[in-house]
Amino acid sequence: MSHEGTPPPRSPRASYTEMTELVLPQHSNAIGSAFGGTVLAWMDVCAAIAAQRHCGRVAVTAAIDNVKFLAPMRVGDVVVLAARVNAAFSSSVEVEIEVQVEDRATMHRRLCVDAFMTFVCVDETGKAVKVPPLLCETADDERRAKEAAARRARRLAER
Numbered sequence: 838m839s840h841e842g843t844p845p846p847r848s849p850r851a852s853y854t855e856m857t858e859l860v861l862p863q864h865s866n867a868i869g870s871a872f873g874g875t876v877l878a879w880m881d882v883c884a885a886i887a888a889q890r891h892c893g894r895v896a897v898t899a900a901i902d903n904v905k906f907l908a909p910m911r912v913g914d915v916v917v918l919a920a921r922v923n924a925a926f927s928s929s930v931e932v933e934i935e936v937q938v939e940d941r942a943t944m945h946r947r948l949c950v951d952a953f954m955t956f957v958c959v960d961e962t963g964k965a966v967k968v969p970p971l972l973c974e975t976a977d978d979e980r981r982a983k984e985a986a987a988r989r990a991r992r993l994a995e996r
C-alpha cells in the first residue's frame with residue numbers, strides 16, 4: 838500500500854458534510870414517498886464527499902451497512918443529509934450518514950434514515966492507499982471512533 842503524500846491528521850469537523858435535497862415527483866415511488874434507491878444515491882454522494890475531504894483524494898464505496906429507513910419522506914419534503922467520518926483505519930474510513938426531514942415552519946428536523954458506510958481511498962489505478970489518521974478533538978469523537986472499530990471488526994469477519 839502506498840503511503841506517498843498522505844496528508845496530516847484531520848478532525849471529523851474538517852470533513853463534516855451537509856447536503857440539502859427536495860423530494861420531487863420524479864424521486865417518488867407508487868405510494869408518494871421517496872424511493873429508497875434514490876435516497877441511497879444521495880447518501881452515497883454526501884458520504885463520499887466527507888470521505889474524500891478526509892483523505893484528500895478519491896474514495897470509493899466498499900460497504901454500506903445498518904441502513905435503517907425509519908420514517909418516509911414525502912414529495913415536497915426538504916431533506917438534509919449529514920455525513921461524518923467516525924474512524925480512519927489503514928486505507929479505509931467509516932462514515933456515518935443521517936438523513937432528516939426539515940419542517941418548513943419550525944425548521945425542526947426528524948430522523949428518517951441512517952447508515953454506516955465504508956470508503957476506501959484509492960490511487961489513479963484503483964489501488965488502496967493509506968488514509969490520514971483521524972484527529973479526535975472531543976470525547977464524542979473518541980467514543981465514535983471506538984464504536985466504529987468494533988463495527989469494523991464485525992464487518993471484516995463477515996467479509
Ligand SMILES: CCCCCCCCCCCCCCCC(=O)SCCNC(=O)CCNC(=O)[C@H](O)C(C)(C)COP(=O)(O)OP(=O)(O)OC[C@H]1O[C@@H](n2cnc3c(N)ncnc32)[C@H](O)[C@@H]1OP(=O)(O)O
Nearest residue numbers: 885895896897898899900926927928929955957965992996
Ligand atoms: C471524467 C472523470 C473524472 C473523475 C475525477 C474523480 C472525481 C471524484 C470521484 C468521486 C467518486 C465518488 C464515488 C462515489 C461512490 C461510488 O460510487 S464508488 C463506486 C462503487 N464502489 C466500487 O466500485 C468499489 C469496488 N471495489 C473495489 O474497488 C475494491 O474492492 C476496494 C473497495 C478498493 C477494496 O480493494 P481490495 O483490494 O478488495 O481490498 P483490500 O486491499 O483487501 O483492502 C482495502 C481496504 O478495503 C477494506 N474493505 C474491503 N472490503 C470491505 C468490506 N466489504 N467492508 C469493509 N471494508 C472493506 C479493507 O478493510 C481495507 O481497509 P483497511 O484495512 O486498509 O483500512
